[in-house]
Amino acid sequence: MTKAEIVKEIANKTGVDKQTVLAVIESFMTEVKGSLEKEENVYLRGFGSFIVKKRAEKTARNISKNTTMIVPAHNIPAFKPSKEFESMMK
Template identity: 65%
Template sequence: MTKADIVSEIAKSTGVEKVQVQAIVEAFMESIKTSLTNNNNNVYLRGFGSFIVKKRATKVARNISKNTTITIPEHNIPAFKPAKSFAAKVK
């Protein structure tokens, strides 16, 4: 399902115009991105899941083509953890 599909579904079920729904969906996603990048604050949506920032530790990796080792520094990555009730429905 793409973002356009989501916008179409919401517009169909609520009766709101697609342009307005598109703006709301964009604002929602932008607020999540801003929260995770600037503040490193997690976003919790009860009954759906959590958008969290995970910290990856420093690790050593190999470049197979050059036969060398490189160090990958510690970094943060965004992740999604579904709520237990949501995960149970999917299973």
């Protein structure tokens, strides 16, 4: 499902115009990205959590050049579904 399809579905179900729904969804995504950028997790009860995972520094190999390189420690965004959400998928 694309963002446009989500906007259309929400607009149809709520009666709110598509531009308003799109603005709300865009604002939501901006807030989530901003929080994760500040290394703050976002918890949505009954849905899941957007969390920041920390990756440790590691040694990697470039097989084509036969060299090793150090990949520095870094953070990555992740989503962890709630137990309620996970149970719906089984």
